[in-house]
Amino acid sequence: MKNIVALKTLKTHWEKSGRSDSEGPLKSWYQEAKLANWKNPNDVKAQYKSASIVGNNRIVFNICGNKYRLVVKVNYVTEWIFIRFVGTHKEYDAIDVTTI
Numbered sequence: 001m002k003n004i005v006a007l008k009t010l011k012t013h014w015e016k017s018g019r020s021d022s023e024g025p026l027k028s029w030y031q032e033a034k035l036a037n038w039k040n041p042n043d044v045k046a047q048y049k050s051a052s053i054v055g056n057n058r059i060v061f062n063i064c065g066n067k068y069r070l071v072v073k074v075n076y077v078t079e080w081i082f083i084r085f086v087g088t089h090k091e092y093d094a095i096d097v098t099t100i
Helices: 007-014 019-037 041-048 090-092
Strands: 004-005 052-055 058-063 068-075 081-088
Touching: 004 019, 007 019, 007 081, 019 058, 019 068, 019 081, 041 052, 068 090, 081 090
Parallel strands: 004 081
Antiparallel strands: 052 058, 058 068, 068 081
16 A cells, blocks of 8 residues: 555554553554555455454454554555554444544
């Protein structure tokens, strides 16, 4: 994908107290996504079997063995990924994943 907005959201997450364990996995996801050539949700699922396609071009990724959730919005035509949320399961349960 050409662009991922915004790495700062990921960094803010892993810099929070008690969440430094997510730095490596989030950096890895970022690099893999940057190199990806996803044309549709099936391409994402082929690379990330545990990813959840939730509608409205949102995808949920499990981070750190499912300790954290990463929600992104993908524009396949322009090859942009917008990071919408990263947090714990409890924090994830408090959002509407299809509109965040």
